[in-house]
Amino acid sequence: MIHWLIQSLDDCPEIVRGDATLGWLSASEQERLAGIKFEKRRHDWLLGRWTAKNLVQRRLAESTGVASALDMIFIGADADGAPYAARYEGRGAKGKSLERLPVSLSISHSHGTAFCGLVDLSPVERSGDVEMQGGRPLPFAPRPSLGCDLERVEPREGNFLDNFFTAEEVSAARALREQDAARSEILTTAIWSGKEAALKALREGLRIDTRRIICRFDPYDVPPQAWTPFTVVVDDRLAAQFPGAWSAWWRVSDCFALTMALLEDA
């Protein structure tokens, strides 16, 4: 089961106020924050952390019945940029041993809103606890692997479609544009978001050409407000490099398209 949460800057006004000390960050997160110079990046990073921490806190409370303080939850990034969740154990954040949590976590932020999802790792991955206990990175691409993405619906001008979409996606977006420009903007945004979600599940991001992934959406009259499946197809080389079965869902919320892509062992 995928757990998810959306938060906006209104949910955490101290981010915009620029408070010097944020009680919900751990000491090492405070250090990382001090190294982020640009205000927009600070806001994005903080809102992503705030949302991920609240999501992890809820999941921990659900699965263990124990409430963890937000500053005892650590959201880190592996060398490839993919986020992970860990928890300080024992004598508090100062005495700390950091235990990596057996979840696949994904973060996205756009225009003052953040969207995070997580899924529990399979028991096989959990048996890698020895690696996790030291807070060291898990083996590459633990399964299931989740990618989440949030994009504001807006026109994508110029060569965007030709540069980033497959021929199939370009013709789906252009065919719809002839009937209904607004619906085509939503579809175009959802296709782009779906690709980013899949690229995050692969932990590769834009290091991979977006045209190596096809996102296929069923026709719709009204953009879905509830999670609705779409199809992810990767090219043969990617399928061989990252074997597994894809599931994916999308919905719209306010002015955003949201997508989740999940890669599981086949």
Ligand SMILES: CC(C)(COP(=O)(O)OP(=O)(O)OC[C@H]1O[C@@H](n2cnc3c(N)ncnc32)[C@H](O)[C@@H]1OP(=O)(O)O)[C@@H](O)C(=O)NCCC(=O)NCCS
């Ligand atoms: C993953 C990526 C596509 C997301 O970009 P985006 O759509 O602009 O931004 P989003 O807000 O949706 O997602 C950003 C989050 O993706 C996550 N992320 C970054 N790299 C990731 C990766 N390799 N795999 C999975 N998730 C990743 C991070 O959690 C990041 O948020 P944070 O830095 O605040 O923790 C992009 O960062 C990327 O391609 N990264 C890898 C390649 C790279 O590092 N390129 C450097 C510039 S070319």
